[in-house]
Amino acid sequence: MNLQGTIVAFLVSQSSWGLLYIVGSTSIIRNPLVMLAAGVIFIPGFAILLRKLLPSVYEDNLGTHKRNWFFYMCCLFSWSCVIDLVLCLESLGYIDGYMDFYLESGEPYFITSFGIYINMWDAVIHYILYLTIIYKYDNKQDYRSYGIYWLGSMLAGMFVLTIGAIVGSYGNDLHPAMFLNIPYIILPFCALVYLLRLPRDENSPVQEYPPAELRSKSIGAFDILVILGLIASTVIGFVRGLASLGSPFPMIVHYVKEYEPYLSDPTKFGALHCLFNFVYCLPAQVMLIYALVKGGGKWADDLSTILSGAMAQGVFFHALAAISSLTPLEFRVVSNVEFFLVLNALIVLVSHFAMFRLKQKKNEHLKFQ
Structure with missing residues (x-):
């Protein structure tokens, strides 16, 4: 059983708490353009960190393994899940001082009832799915169905979120930070092609009938x-x-x-x-x-x-x-x-x-x- 990827992804994702608290305590981050620039730096920065901590080729008792872009995408998106958890808790008033700047000048629609519950889903269900996929990937187990289920969930949520932000009542209150959603729109479509091309797990028990x-x-x-x-x-x-x-x-x-x-x-x-x-x-x-x-x-x-x-x-x-x-x-x-x-x-x-x-x-x- 290989838990390296799962543990590293979990620990890196939990680092969001400290990072957000430090960033939230600086006044300059409240500038919308600075907020966008910070996101543009942090997202690829964490991707590079994960790539360093989890080599693309490694060996264990099961043999030689290769990790691909889909694996690292799940690791990166698990980090985003914790950010959504912080957004959800701050919107509900359970915590303070972490992401109030983002709710004001980033994506203010996250403070609506819809925004709270879509972040809650991402922080719990998607987070579990990402860690499950990471674990199964590292242990050469079938993760195709988990990935396809996540895809349906992700595509439905991003459709409502992005289109609603533009055409709804928040359409006149959009900020540059909205562009940080672009990777979460494009990569799921790439994942759709990747997952549908994966071979199916045909080793599951098959009940035989005449x-x-x-x-x-x-x-x-x-x-x-x-x-x-x-x-x-x-x-x-x-x-x-x-x-x-x-x-x-x-x-x-x-x-x-x-x-x-x-x-x-x-x-x-x-x-x-x-x-x-x-x-x-x-x-x-x-x-x-x-x-x-x-x-x-x-x-x-x-x-x-x-x-x-x-x-x-x-x-x-x-x-x-x-x-x-x-x-x-x-x-x-x-x-x-x-x-x-x-x-x-x-x-x-x-x-x-x-x-x-x-x-x-x-x-x-x-x-x-």
């Missing part, structure tokens, strides 16, 4: 329940998508007014989450329904994993921001809160059940491909 029995197992009761769930989730996503586009249709107006006023929030984060689902997740859900009925193979496995990651993060920050006391009362979900939370929880569960079932189907059919 071909006739395999056909009889193609559609079961659980499959039907998942398909019905995906259909319901698609209908809900369609209604929300129309609402995010400002449809004047009476049913849509009634839904927004009575069940989800957060879609009218001027920050646009809620509306953009639903628009993302409308444009990208709805077609994916239709394709997964087809895969459950006809059998989709390996592409359905990857698509369901990406969709599950996107749904998990998107619903987390959307649902909690919609009921948060930090959201203005007129846009906050105050009635039917239990219904709203259960509905969103079911949307996440359905996507994960579909992922689980399609992975099973892939393994069942693996011996007969």
Whole structure:
């Protein structure tokens, strides 16, 4: 068991606390251009430090290993997760003096309910995923599914964050520090190509069935329940998508007014989450329904994993921001809160059940491909 990369990435990421406290105590950092320059220096600086601490070629009892850019990206992004944790805690008032300068003159939308919960997700879920991938990479274990799940989550979050910052109410209060998000937009797309080209782990246990029995197992009761769930989730996503586009249709107006006023929030984060689902997740859900009925193979496995990651993060920050006391009362979900939370929880569960079932189907059919 090789823990070198995991331990180094963890320790380097925790150094953010001291660095941010020192930087935050200097007055010059409050200048937006200085803030951008500091970020431009620190991000590659930490990348170089990680490269020095974790050589690209090393040997252990398992043999000779090579680390590539994806490994170092996960190490660097784990450092950013701790920064997001500090931003989250400072926004909630649990700590003070670390990043108040950034919330004022860097990315002020992080102080909104959406900003707090997206940082919370990054600081906890993404952090765990990065350390898991680093550990599995160093121990020559399969990390492909973990990476693809992270990709779905990351792409969904960055879409809402970057577009919302520009088109929402914070569009007239943008600062140069926003450009520090560029690596977190470009690198996930590079990671998408890299991960999809990785060989799959075909060493997982495969349950063998005779071909006739395999056909009889193609559609079961659980499959039907998942398909019905995906259909319901698609209908809900369609209604929300129309609402995010400002449809004047009476049913849509009634839904927004009575069940989800957060879609009218001027920050646009809620509306953009639903628009993302409308444009990208709805077609994916239709394709997964087809895969459950006809059998989709390996592409359905990857698509369901990406969709599950996107749904998990998107619903987390959307649902909690919609009921948060930090959201203005007129846009906050105050009635039917239990219904709203259960509905969103079911949307996440359905996507994960579909992922689980399609992975099973892939393994069942693996011996007969």
